[in-house]
């Protein structure tokens with residue numbers, strides 16, 4: 001037993017040293033000459049700070065922000081995360097984030113991704129579009145872009161609307177029973193069903209509350225993603241070997257199920273030939289392929305798994321926050337109601353709205369400007385994801401601050417931190433930390449530099465699913481906002497006055513007993529799964545006098 005422990009200890013030590021050396025081999029970094037010492041959190045101090053301030057409960061972004069503010073808000077901050085990760089530079093301003101994401105002479109397809117994405121390989125596969133570079137990435141983007149283009153997405157509208165039925169049934173049940181529920185679970189199941197339909201035109205039965213009735217893909221995917229929540233810090237495999245093994249096994253099973261679906265869809269596409277009726281993003285990408293080679297099958301499975309993950313996870317988080325912010329901001333809820341009355345008519349029955357949208361969605365959804373502002377503002381204040389880039393030592397990649405200082409970034413993870421960038425008081429003024437959808441309406445919106453809003457990131461590597469996310473979010477808000485009244489419970493719950501009613505603060509939002517905040521479960525998400533109660537809205541707010 002003792003010798004076994006010794007061998008295990010020696011192996012871990014060797015791996016630790018190897019990893020440490022691997023990062024130290026970023027020669028320019030060894031003494032960090034490119035970043036002045038007053039901008040650096042040395043690794044012991046950085047780990048101490050992250051632990052002291054609340055990892056794993058709180059999202060690292062919040063902690064990085066506090067560390068960055070305690071340094072006096074410098075244009076860059078270096079956090080040394082060796083040996084668990086390479087040293088990381090936090091990018092807190094939109095002008096530097098833009099230098100990283102835009103095409104340059106050195107990198108015409110924008111600065112390469114940092115290898116940090118590889119911890120997601122079990123979920124999205126090695127050849128995922130999220131991690132590919134150069135010509136390989138360009139080819140994948142060319143192949144899949146038509147499926148995500150607006151004119152194709154309108155064809156998917158009926159598939160999306162079909163999934164709203166079970167979602168509203170659950171809300172009806174919870175409204176009747178008064179039971180508390182997790183908005184994350186409900187919305188995540190819905191968005192999973194939607195992306196399953198849009199990506200592959202299959203029913204994943206994600207919305208069954210009884211797990212045994214969900215498809216196997218959903219159950220395995222759920223277990224796989226859960227393994228990342230249990231191990232919040234995304235440690236390297238050599239620190240969590242058993243978790244890594246479990247992920248590997250789950251990934252293989254999901255891959256083989258997805259491959260089976262692709263083979264079936266490929267056969268269908270080829271049978272339909274001329275009068276093609278398949279609408280999914282997958283079907284569209286397969287049309288041009290002469291044969292489904294093992295390589296194409298494997299690559300396609302990786303892309304489909306990437307779409308399943310990226311297509312449901314981030315949108316779920318956004319919708320949780322949007323529903324919560326609306327529930328505590330009567331002014332905004334009233335504006336949403338008025339707009340929906342005007343655009344969709346007075347009937348709030350989800351079935352009626354679905355049939356109106358199925359017929360005229362492409363005309364009506366773009367007219368929902370206030371709902372769009374709600375989505376934009378929610379993504380500004382609570383961005384679910386960001387981007388991390390890295391150039392190898394010797395590349396000579398530099399960024400310039402607004403004061404004209406130039407820093408060499410080679411060998412460092414450049415983390416574009418949307419949750420800091422999008423709350424910059426220089427851009428968003430005194431209300432930078434407040435949820436104010438009106439800032440995105442009319443003239444006021446034109447004064448915001450476009451690079452200061454980047455929840456989908458910018459440049460060639462921006463989110464391919466941006467339009468799909470927008471359509472989906474508008475539909476969901478349009479269907480639930482007038483029919484139901486959501487009430488947060490637990491964290492973020494309203495503080496009630498002596499008469500039992502919520503009271504407004506000076507920002508026009510209900511005062512709360514405690515703040516709701518994000519944690520990290522792969523991406524940013526409300527820490528409590530957004531526990532809520534719901535009831536049928538008694539009378540549309542828009543019908544009430546002010």
Ligand code: HEM
Pocket residue numbers: 113129130131141306307308310311312314315318379383384385386387388455456457460461462463464465466468469
């Ligand atoms: C509110 C919803 C969403 C947000 C905030 C979001 C955000 C992002 C961000 C920040 C990136 C850049 C990641 C990086 O640089 O590493 C990205 C890329 C990507 N997203 Fe989204 N996303 C959303 C919805 C979707 C949807 C619905 C899909 C549909 C499949 C999707 C698929 C992708 C893919 C495939 C990429 C990689 C694109 C490439 O590298 O060419 N996303 N997304």
